[in-house]
Amino acid sequence: MLVVEDEVKLASYLKRGLEREGHAVDVAGDGEQGLWMATSNPYDVVVLDIMLPKKNGYVVCRELRAQGNWTPILMLTAKQGELDEAEALDTGADDFLSKPFSFVVLLARIRALQRRGTTERPTVLEVGDLRLDPAGRRFSVGGEEVALTPTEFCLLELFLRRPGDVISKTAILDSCWDWAYEGDPNIVEVYIRRLRTKVDEAFGRKHFHTVRGAGYRLITDG
Amino acid sequence: MLVVEDEVKLASYLKRGLEREGHAVDVAGDGEQGLWMATSNPYDVVVLDIMLPKKNGYVVCRELRAQGNWTPILMLTAKQGELDEAEALDTGADDFLSKPFSFVVLLARIRALQRRGTTERPTVLEVGDLRLDPAGRRFSVGGEEVALTPTEFCLLELFLRRPGDVISKTAILDSCWDWAYEGDPNIVEVYIRRLRTKVDEAFGRKHFHTVRGAGYRLITDG
DNA sequence: TCGAACCTGAACGAATCCTGAAAGGGAGGC
DNA sequence: GCCTCCCTTTCAGGATTCGTTCAGGTTCGA
Numbered sequence: 001m002l003v004v005e006d007e008v009k010l011a012s013y014l015k016r017g018l019e020r021e022g023h024a025v026d027v028a029g030d031g032e033q034g035l036w037m038a039t040s041n042p043y044d045v046v047v048l049d050i051m052l053p054k055k056n057g058y059v060v061c062r063e064l065r066a067q068g069n070w071t072p073i074l075m076l077t078a079k080q081g082e083l084d085e086a087e088a089l090d091t092g093a094d095d096f097l098s099k100p101f102s103f104v105v106l107l108a109r110i111r112a113l114q115r116r117g118t119t120e121r122p123t124v125l126e127v128g129d130l131r132l133d134p135a136g137r138r139f140s141v142g143g144e145e146v147a148l149t150p151t152e153f154c155l156l157e158l159f160l161r162r163p164g165d166v167i168s169k170t171a172i173l174d175s176c177w178d179w180a181y182e183g184d185p186n187i188v189e190v191y192i193r194r195l196r197t198k199v200d201e202a203f204g205r206k207h208f209h210t211v212r213g214a215g216y217r218l219i220t221d222g
Numbered sequence: 223m224l225v226v227e228d229e230v231k232l233a234s235y236l237k238r239g240l241e242r243e244g245h246a247v248d249v250a251g252d253g254e255q256g257l258w259m260a261t262s263n264p265y266d267v268v269v270l271d272i273m274l275p276k277k278n279g280y281v282v283c284r285e286l287r288a289q290g291n292w293t294p295i296l297m298l299t300a301k302q303g304e305l306d307e308a309e310a311l312d313t314g315a316d317d318f319l320s321k322p323f324s325f326v327v328l329l330a331r332i333r334a335l336q337r338r339g340t341t342e343r344p345t346v347l348e349v350g351d352l353r354l355d356p357a358g359r360r361f362s363v364g365g366e367e368v369a370l371t372p373t374e375f376c377l378l379e380l381f382l383r384r385p386g387d388v389i390s391k392t393a394i395l396d397s398c399w400d401w402a403y404e405g406d407p408n409i410v411e412v413y414i415r416r417l418r419t420k421v422d423e424a425f426g427r428k429h430f431h432t433v434r435g436a437g438y439r440l441i442t443d444g
Numbered sequence: 445t446c447g448a449a450c451c452t453g454a455a456c457g458a459a460t461c462c463t464g465a466a467a468g469g470g471a472g473g474c
Numbered sequence: 475g476c477c478t479c480c481c482t483t484t485c486a487g488g489a490t491t492c493g494t495t496c497a498g499g500t501t502c503g504a
Contacts, residue, residue, distance in 0.1 A: 023392075044393075094334070095317065112316070114396060137388040137436050149492060150435035187494065189450060212449065212502065371481055409483060411461060434460065434491065 001110075002043045003027045004034030004060065005076070006052055014047065017103055018110075031055025038064055038071065040161060042134050045113050047106075048093070049076045058091045065092035072113040076101075125160040127220055130199070130207065132160050141203050148198070151176060155191055156199075159208070159218040168215035192216055223332075224248045224265045226256030226282065227298070228274055236269065239325050240332075253277025260286055260293065267335050269328075270315070271298045283315050294335040298323075347382040349442060352421070352429065354382050363425050370420070373398060377413055378421075381430070381440040390437035414438055 001023045005011040008029075015025045026041070028034035030053040038046055038060070046064075050057035061073055075096040095109055125132045129142040134157060139148050148156065154176040158167060169188045173181060192208055199207050209217045223245045227233040230251075237247045248263070250256035252275040260268055260282070268286075272279035283295055297318040317331055347354045351364040356379060361370050370378065376398040380389060391410045395403060414430055422428055431439045 111396070135384075135387045136439065137433050151493070153436075183494065184496090186450090186496090190452085190494080192450095193452065210450070373482070406484065408461085408485085412463090412483080414461095415463070432461070 001025050002034065002038055002041070002046045004029075004031070004038075004046065004052065004057070005049045006030060007049075014106075029053075031057070031060045035060045035063060039069060043071050045110055046071050046073045047076065047110070048073050051078050061091045061093050074106075074109060074113060125157065127160050127163040127218065128207075129203075129205070130156075130160060132157060141199055144203075146198055146202070151191060152194060152198070155195060159216075163218050164220045166211050166215045166217045171215070223267050223269070224250065224256070224260055224263070225269045226250045226253070226260075226274065226279070227269070227271045228252060229271075236328075243329060251275075253279070253282045257282045257285055261291060265293050267332055268293050268295045269298065269332070270295050296328075296331060296335060347379065349382055349385040349440065350429075351425075351427070352378075352382060354378060363421055366425075368420055368424070373413060374416055374420070378417060381438075385440050386442045388433045388437045388439045393437065 032054040254276040
């Protein structure tokens with residue numbers, strides 16, 4: 001679940017409240033960041049303020065929809081202006097809520113959105129002979145399915161979302177480990193090794209290239 | 223399109239306005255009539271007042287949903303009471319609007335519902351040898367009927383609506399339990415176990431696959 | 445040649461899941 | 475009104491997997 005809201009107090013209030021309800025909540029502070037996070041992670045629901053720095057909520061919503069991203073969006077409108085509401089729905093939002101609102105109502109509407117679910121279909125990530133389905137949590141190499149642990153899956157998803165990019169060890173830690181992780185970064189090497197064993201050695205083809213001093217890269221071409 | 227509204231002036235105002243927008247509009251004057259019309263005709267959208275003679279809007283909505291009728295419903299709440307709104311969404315309404323409202327907003331929301339509303343849930347969910355009829359609350363494996371408790375039914379319906387997807391334990395809790403449920407998530411494991419004994423063991427075929435650290439998946443293929 | 449960065453395999457502890465049983469709760473029958 | 479049955483929820487023990495650490499080896503660049 002993603003909350004895009006620039007008012008720090010409201011944002012942290014929402015985050016805490018939603019987490020208490022058992023949701024995993026990310027927060028973005030402006031429109032650009034929100035758009036980036038919404039495109040790079042598969043959220044169940046996005047709570048999107050309209051008045052935002054960099055890019056306003058309408059723009060974020062429209063661009064998401066233009067990208068074929070149909071994650072349910074709940075918009076927060078500042079005033080009860082009717083045109084705001086109409087425009088919100090027409091840019092592709094699924095629902096909206098006028099400030100000020102009560103937390104109970106917010107929860108109810110989020111639940112309604114979740115129940116209704118994403119209208120769109122699974123985005124399957126495919127690079128070369130690798131194929132990963134985030135919704136189904138399935139992964140296959142050259143058509144043959146390979147079992148992955150949660151952490152392995154997270155790493156692989158990260159690589160497949162940025163094929164060809166060099167991804168630093170800290171970026172991997174940020175993305176696949178708890179933000180408070182304090183352990184040995186060597187763990188990334190261990191997991192790269194595991195991916196290599198499962199993906200490369202079993203199918204006789206190198207996929208993960210080490211860039212000394214920088215990170216790792218997923219090899220794209222054949 | 224069906225409008226269920228007992229205030230004659232408002233009803234005819236809506237009918238005329240919507241017809242001017244190119245919609246074909248039926249009007250029902252009380253809850254029973256509205257329910258009957260909604261069940262006997264396939265409408266695109268139902269606009270449903272809460273305060274109604276005979277049966278109120280909540281009841282109509284709930285009974286429609288219980289029958290497996292998933293026509294998009296836009297509820298009209300008399301006051302801006304938050305609980306009204308939350309309850310409206312929880313009985314299965316897709317959206318609501320507080321009186322008084324402007325016609326522009328009504329149109330925008332109806333448009334949003336129509337856009338989304340093509341979901342048209344199938345009457346019967348069928349995956350492999352599993353067959354579940356939400357309306358009739360019946361379930362069978364390979365033609366043989368199996369009795370389910372309400373919670374078991376809810377779980378199974380969830381799986382059958384997203385065959386092949388991994389469904390997390392929290393998603394299951396959100397979907398089949400009261401949102402205020404605070405108990406042990408282990409209860410999901412218990413119910414998965416129940417489904418396995420009823421569905422799998424009795425028919426010698428595995429349907430529910432555990433994805434460690436992620437959730438459970440309904441196996442689709444043979 | 446030396447050091448830093450990376451690789452590798454094994455091993456331990458913790459998290460996750462399974463399972464059976466038994467305790468609570470609510471609706472319906474008598 | 476009370477009892478009974480069925481459904482829901484809790485609990486605890488055990489099995490398995492996963493995450494993490496560690497120690498030593500290897501490669502690369504200066």
